[in-house]
Amino acid sequence: MTVIGLGYVGMPLAKEAVAAGLRVVGLDVDPTKVDALNAGQSYIDDLTDADLEHMLANGFSATLDEAVLARSNTIVICVPTPLDDDHRPDLSAVEGATKTVARNLNKGTLVVLESTTWPGTTDELARPLLESSGLKAGEDFHLAFSPERIDPGNPKFGLRNTPKVVGGYTLTCRDRATAFYGQFIEQVVPVSGTREAEMAKLLENTYRHVNIALVNEMAIFCDELGIDLWEAIEAAATKPFGFHKFLPGPGVGGHCIPVDPSYLSYTVRKLGYPFRFVELAQEINERMPSYVVARVQRLLNRHKKPVNGAKVVMLGVTYKPDIADERETPALPVARALLELGAELSFADPYVKEWAVDGTPVPREEDLAEAVINADVTLLLQQHAAFDLDMVEAKAKLVLDTRGVLAEGERVERL
Numbered sequence: 001m002t003v004i005g006l007g008y009v010g011m012p013l014a015k016e017a018v019a020a021g022l023r024v025v026g027l028d029v030d031p032t033k034v035d036a037l038n039a040g041q042s043y044i045d046d047l048t049d050a051d052l053e054h055m056l057a058n059g060f061s062a063t064l065d066e067a068v069l070a071r072s073n074t075i076v077i078c079v080p081t082p083l084d085d086d087h088r089p090d091l092s093a094v095e096g097a098t099k100t101v102a103r104n105l106n107k108g109t110l111v112v113l114e115s116t117t118w119p120g121t122t123d124e125l126a127r128p129l130l131e132s133s134g135l136k137a138g139e140d141f142h143l144a145f146s147p148e149r150i151d152p153g154n155p156k157f158g159l160r161n162t163p164k165v166v167g168g169y170t171l172t173c174r175d176r177a178t179a180f181y182g183q184f185i186e187q188v189v190p191v192s193g194t195r196e197a198e199m200a201k202l203l204e205n206t207y208r209h210v211n212i213a214l215v216n217e218m219a220i221f222c223d224e225l226g227i228d229l230w231e232a233i234e235a236a237a238t239k240p241f242g243f244h245k246f247l248p249g250p251g252v253g254g255h256c257i258p259v260d261p262s263y264l265s266y267t268v269r270k271l272g273y274p275f276r277f278v279e280l281a282q283e284i285n286e287r288m289p290s291y292v293v294a295r296v297q298r299l300l301n302r303h304k305k306p307v308n309g310a311k312v313v314m315l316g317v318t319y320k321p322d323i324a325d326e327r328e329t330p331a332l333p334v335a336r337a338l339l340e341l342g343a344e345l346s347f348a349d350p351y352v353k354e355w356a357v358d359g360t361p362v363p364r365e366e367d368l369a370e371a372v373i374n375a376d377v378t379l380l381l382q383q384h385a386a387f388d389l390d391m392v393e394a395k396a397k398l399v400l401d402t403r404g405v406l407a408e409g410e411r412v413e414r415l
Contacts, residue, residue, distance in 0.1 A: 001074035001180075002026070004097045006033050006062060008325070009114060009148040010078035011044045012159045018055045020184035026062040027069070029096075037062040045152045045323040069104035074112070074180055077101070077126075078148065081115045082259060089118055089263050091125065098129040105133040110142040110176050116201050116259075118267040121145075122194035123169065138170040144177035145194040147201030153323035163187040167197030202264040206278055209261045211246040213281035216288050219248035219415050223295075230404040230414060248415055250381050250402040251288040251330025253319025259328070289333035292402055292415070296338065296377055299398055299413055305376055308342030313365055313375040315392070316382020317349050324351035331381050332357060346371065350386040372396040380406065 001017060003010045006028040014024045028034055036043055038061060042052045069075055079093035094115050101111055111130060113122050122145040127137050137143040146166045151157060164185045168174025178188045191197050215233065222229040229248065237245040261278045268275035297307050317331035318324060326332075331347075335357045338345055347355055348365040355362050365371035369391055372378045378396040383389070383403045392399065392406070399412045406412050 001076065002068050002072040003076050003078060004028070004100070005078035005080070005093075005115070006030075006037060007078070007080065008044060008046075008152055009150050010076075011037075011042075011047050012150055013076060013078060013114070013148075014060060015047060015051055015055060016159050016184040018058050018060050022183065023059050024055075025068045025072070026060065027064070027066065027100075028062065029064065031064060034062040034064055045325060046150075046158065066100050066104055069101055070106060073108065074110045075101055076112045076114055078114045081117050081263070083262055087262050089266055091117060091121065094121070095125065095129065098126045099132075102130050102133045105130060105135055105141060107135060107140050108142075110144070110173075110180060112144045112146050112177055112180070114146055114148045116147060116205075116263065117198060118263045119195045119198040119202070120267070121198060122167075127169065138173055142173040142176040143169040143194075144173050145197045146177060146181065147197060149201075149204075152325050153320055160184060161186050163189050165189045165191060165197050165200050167191045167194040169194060199264075202261065206261040206264055206281075208246070209252065209285065210277055210281045211244070212249070212252055213284040215246045215248045217284050220291060223415075228408075228414075247404060248402075249288065249330070250292045250334060250415070252285045253327065253329045253331075289330050290337060292330075292334050292379070292400070293337040293341070295400055295413070295415065296379060297341070299400055300377060303398065306342075307338065310343050310376040311374060312338055312343045312345050312377045312379055313371045314345065314347040314362075315349070315368075315378060315380045315387060316384050317347050317352055317355050318382055318384075321383050322351075322385055326352065326355075334379070334381065335362065346375075348387075349382070350384055368392075369395060372399075 001022055002025045003014045004027045006026045014026055017024045040049055040053050040056060042049050077097045079097045081094060082090050084090045113126055127143060131137060135141050144166055146164055149162045164181045166174060166177045166181060166188055168177055174190050178190050181188045219229050233245060236243055265275040265278040300307055300310055314331060317329060318326050319329040335345055339357060346363040346365050348368050348371055372392050373395050376397060378392060378399045380401045380403060383405045389405060393412060401412060402415045404414050408414050
């Protein structure tokens with residue numbers, strides 16, 4: 001089999017397939033990634049160098065040569081699906097990968113798209129491109145969609161024990177894809193078609209997006225009402241049914257939450273009306289970085305200090321705790337706004353060695369204690385386990401805690 005796209009989705013898939021005894025080749029357009037993988041150097045949080053060495057010893061290899069596709073009985077497309085500058089779906093990587101497959105497609109091959117996209121993409125975009133090969137989907141080759149459910153850094157659920165949704169262009173396509181994934185995933189969940197599988201992924205992330213926006217908006221007005229929302233959330237979470245806990249924060253990050261709901265909104269807008277829940281949630285969540293900066297301003301102002309010239313140290317610039325993934329991190333717009341206000345910015349993050357805002361390097365603090373002692377404000381954006389939060393609470397002059405993990409006091413405010 002060949003996995004196209006050797007990132008956070010493709011490499012965990014390749015790892016589990018190799019562990020199940022499949023012969024796996026990884027195809028990518030980035031020579032840096034290919035060279036690193038073949039040298040046994042992982043750049044993925046959930047794939048250690050030891051994992052990669054085991055994969056290489058069991059036949060895995062990475063390549064830039066699309067000719068490997070012609071020798072593959074299964075091809076899985078795991079390329080990025082970002083938004084363009086106008087927040088519209090950018091499927092250029094999917095189109096490019098699918099055209100590459102079409103050039104090398106043989107009869108009997110299973111082609112699966114895992115990249116998150118709008119409902120209808122597999123049938124309306126991928127299928128015609130693949131059929132340009134002269135082969136017909138459902139007859140000459142098998143076509144399916146199976147949304148990725150990778151959660152980087154999750155210690156409990158990985159690819160193997162996370163149920164896998166599979167939808168086929170035909171029932172035969174679905175059965176072929178189900179059998180393929182069943183070789184290395186504990187539970188495969190077949191659905192009636194590719195659109196249902198595509199929608200399942202968007203529903204999952206839109207659900208999270210909307211509920212995060214709800215608590216983010218509540219955080220704003222609860223602060224003004226003098227209500228401890230964090231305590232209220234924990235109290236509500238004691239209900240054993242009908243409630244799922246979501247927490248406020250400085251914004252949403254990663255590939256899924258900031259991006260995927262826009263694919264669904266785009267689809268609905270093609271019908272002639274807006275998806276108001278998603279667009280409102282987007283508006284609220286995108287507002288949070290500026291709200292965090294306003295809270296920093298207010299905190300400094302209470303102590304008779306301007307933001308201009310203030311030393312601000314940002315703790316954690318990744319989008320999730322305990323990983324190195326910076327995709328769509330809310331730390332970026334927060335830092336951008338603080339720099340525009342004249343703050344002297346630095347950051348501390350055990351997973352990020354170098355960090356820049358729009359090309360401007362931000363100094364990295366090596367000694368956390370020294371950093372918080374010297375800073376006018378410590379801005380906790382990500383609660384990495386490596387951070388000594390007791391020390392931060394005890395030694396920082398002022399702290400804005402956007403994750404609700406510190407005790408509020410004279411010098412500590414929570415979002």
